[in-house]
Amino acid sequence: MKQTINGEWLLGLVLTAATIQTAAADLTTTISPTTNWGTWEGFGVSLAWWAKAFGTRSDLADIFFSTKSTTYNGQSVPGIGLTIARYNAGASSTNSINGTTMVVSPDMIASRQVDSYWLDWASSSPSSSSWSWSVDANQRNMLSMAKARGATTFELFSNSPTWWMCLNHNPSGSNDGSSDNLQSWNYDQHAVYLATIAEYAASNWGVSFQSVEAFNEPVSDWWNGQTGTQEGCHFDVSTQATVIGNLRTELNNRGLSSTLIAASDENTYDLAVSTWNSLGSTATSNVGRINVHGYQYTGGRRDTLYSLASGAGKRLWNSEYGESDATGQSLVTNLLLDFRWLHPTAWVYWQAIDGGGWGLIDGDNDNLSLGAVSQKYFALAQFARHIRPGMRILDGGSNYTVAAYDSSAQKLVVVAANWGAAQYLNFDLSSFSKPGVSGALVPRWITQVGSGSQYASYSDTYMNGTKFWSYFPTGAVQTFEVSNVTL
Numbered sequence: 001m002k003q004t005i006n007g008e009w010l011l012g013l014v015l016t017a018a019t020i021q022t023a024a025a026d027l028t029t030t031i032s033p034t035t036n037w038g039t040w041e042g043f044g045v046s047l048a049w050w051a052k053a054f055g056t057r058s059d060l061a062d063i064f065f066s067t068k069s070t071t072y073n074g075q076s077v078p079g080i081g082l083t084i085a086r087y088n089a090g091a092s093s094t095n096s097i098n099g100t101t102m103v104v105s106p107d108m109i110a111s112r113q114v115d116s117y118w119l120d121w122a123s124s125s126p127s128s129s130s131w132s133w134s135v136d137a138n139q140r141n142m143l144s145m146a147k148a149r150g151a152t153t154f155e156l157f158s159n160s161p162t163w164w165m166c167l168n169h170n171p172s173g174s175n176d177g178s179s180d181n182l183q184s185w186n187y188d189q190h191a192v193y194l195a196t197i198a199e200y201a202a203s204n205w206g207v208s209f210q211s212v213e214a215f216n217e218p219v220s221d222w223w224n225g226q227t228g229t230q231e232g233c234h235f236d237v238s239t240q241a242t243v244i245g246n247l248r249t250e251l252n253n254r255g256l257s258s259t260l261i262a263a264s265d266e267n268t269y270d271l272a273v274s275t276w277n278s279l280g281s282t283a284t285s286n287v288g289r290i291n292v293h294g295y296q297y298t299g300g301r302r303d304t305l306y307s308l309a310s311g312a313g314k315r316l317w318n319s320e321y322g323e324s325d326a327t328g329q330s331l332v333t334n335l336l337l338d339f340r341w342l343h344p345t346a347w348v349y350w351q352a353i354d355g356g357g358w359g360l361i362d363g364d365n366d367n368l369s370l371g372a373v374s375q376k377y378f379a380l381a382q383f384a385r386h387i388r389p390g391m392r393i394l395d396g397g398s399n400y401t402v403a404a405y406d407s408s409a410q411k412l413v414v415v416a417a418n419w420g421a422a423q424y425l426n427f428d429l430s431s432f433s434k435p436g437v438s439g440a441l442v443p444r445w446i447t448q449v450g451s452g453s454q455y456a457s458y459s460d461t462y463m464n465g466t467k468f469w470s471y472f473p474t475g476a477v478q479t480f481e482v483s484n485v486t487l
C-alpha cells in the first residue's frame with residue numbers, strides 16, 4: 001500500500017474501490033533524464049483586447065505577471081507569473097484621408113478594434129503628423145506593467161494591416177475572406193509599419209521586441225472577412241513570403257537585424273506544416289521562429305511540425321491557445337500533448353480576460369465587467385508557476401505527464417493529470433544519475449478540474465527509493481518538485 005496522507009485511510013479507500021470493481025490500476029510513468037526538448041522560454045499571454053479594456057488595472061498585472069498573491073474579489077489569488085507578452089499592433093483609426101475612411105464590419109465588436117499608430121499614407125516618418133504615438137495607451141500600459149513585474153520576452157504581432165493598406169479599407173478582412181486584402185503596392189508599407197513600431201518601442205517604451213509577426217492565421221478564410229467580428233486578414237502563402245522578405249529588410253534598415261521574424265501563426269498544426277512547406281527557402285531562411293496556434297486541440301500532427309522546425313534549426317512556439325472550457329481540462333490535455341509532441345519552447349494563452357469560458361478571469365471587454373477567476377486559471381498555474389524560463393523540458397514518459405529540470409537548483413518539476421477513475425500515479429526516476437533523496441519531502445500542489453481544490457499545497461509526499469507516487473482524484477492536476485536531482 002502507498003502511504004501519502006494517511007496509510008490506513010488510503011488502504012481502506014482502495015479496498016472499497018476494488019470491492020465495487022471501479023478501481024483503476026496504478027499507472028507508472030518513467031521520466032527520461034536524457035531527453036532535451038528545449039530550454040523553456042516561458043508561458044505568456046497576448047495583450048490586445050483585454051489589455052485595451054483593462055490596461056490600467058495594476059491588480060490584474062500583479063495576477064498575470066507576478067508570482068505574489070493578490071486579493072481579487074475577496075479571494076487570495078496566487079500570481080501566475082507569465083513572462084511573455086504579445087503586443088498587438090492595431091489596424092484601426094477613425095480619421096479620414098482626403099475623404100476616405102475606414103470601412104467597419106457590421107459585426108465588428110468594438111473592444112476588438114485596436115488603434116493603428118500610422119494614420120495615413122502621406123509620410124512614413126514616425127515623427128510626422130501621419131503617426132500618432134499616443135493612441136492605444138491602455139494596451140501599452142499593460143505591456144509596461146508586465147515588464148515591471150518580470151516579463152522578459154515580448155513579441156509584436158498584427159491581426160491585419162492598417163485599414164488604408166487594405167483593398168476594401170476594412171481591417172476585418174477581404175470581401176470574400178479567402179483572398180488577399182493587403183494591396184500589392186502596400187506589401188512594403190505593412191513591413192514599414194511593424195518595423196517602425198519595433199524601433200519606436202525600443203527607443204521610447206523601453207521594450208525590445210524579441211520577434212515580430214506580420215500575420216495572424218493567414219491562410220484561413222472562415223473567421224475573417226468583411227463581416228468579421230475582429231481584425232483579420234488572409235494572406236496567400238506567396239504573399240507571406242514577399243512580406244517576410246520586406247520585413248527582414250525594414251527591420252535591418254532600422255538597426256534591428258537581431259529581431260526575429262516569427263511566422264506564420266497559422267490556426268492549426270497541419271496548416272502550419274503546409275504553409276511552411278510552401279513558403280520557399282528564401283522566406284524560411286528569414287524566419288527566426290515558427291509560431292503556431294493550438295486550435296486543432298487534440299487533433300493534428302504536432303510531431304510533423306516539430307520535425308520540420310528542428311530539421312530547419314528553428315525554435316517553435318505555441319503562440320496562441322484558447323477555448324471556452326472554463327474547467328481547465330481542455331487546456332491541460334492540450335498543453336500536455338504540446339509538451340510531449342510539439343515540443344514548443346513557449347506557450348502563450350490568448351485572452352487573459354474574456355467571456356464564455358475563454359478568459360483565465362471571466363470578464364467582458366466591452367462593458368468592462370469583471371467576474372470570477374476561472375478554474376482554468378488555477379490549472380494553468382500548476383504549470384506556469386513551476387516550469388520557469390531556463391529549465392530543460394524532459395520527456396515525462398506519457399501523454400499525461402511533463403517534466404522540467406532546473407540545473408542550477410538541481411530541481412525536477414513534474415506536472416501530471418488524471419482524467420480517469422481516481423488512482424495512484426507513480427513517477428519513476430530510476431534513470432536519473434541522482435533521483436533525489438529517498439525519504440525526502442516532495443512538495444505538491446493540486447487543482448481539481450470541475451470542482452474542488454484550487455492550487456492547494458501539501459507536504460505529505462516523499463521520495464521512496466527512486467520513485468514517488470500520489471493519489472489522483474478524477475480531474476486532478478498535480479505539480480511536484482523533487483530536490484537534489486541530477487540528470
Ligand SMILES: *[C@@H]1O[C@H](CO)[C@@H](O)[C@H](O)[C@H]1NC(C)=O
Nearest residue numbers: 096097098099120121122123
Ligand atoms: C490629399 O489630396 C491632396 C490633393 O490631391 C494631396 O496633395 C495630399 O497629399 C493628399 N493627402 C493625403 C494624406 O493623401
Ligand SMILES: *[C@@H]1O[C@H](CO)[C@@H](O)[C@H](O)[C@H]1NC(C)=O
Nearest residue numbers: 355356363364366367368369
Ligand atoms: C456585461 O455583459 C455581461 C455579458 O457579457 C453581462 O452578464 C453583464 O450583466 C453586463 N454588465 C453590465 C454592467 O452591463
Ligand SMILES: *[C@@H]1O[C@H](CO)[C@@H](O)[C@H](O)[C@H]1NC(C)=O
Nearest residue numbers: 298299302337340341398399
Ligand atoms: C498520446 O498522444 C498521441 C498524440 O495525440 C496519440 O497519437 C497517442 O495515441 C496518445 N497515446 C495514448 C496512450 O493515449
Ligand SMILES: *[C@@H]1O[C@H](CO)[C@@H](O)[C@H](O)[C@H]1NC(C)=O
Nearest residue numbers: 001002003438439463464465
Ligand atoms: C517506501 O514505501 C514502503 C511501502 O509503502 C514503506 O514501507 C517504506 O517505509 C517507504 N520508504 C521510505 C524511505 O519512505
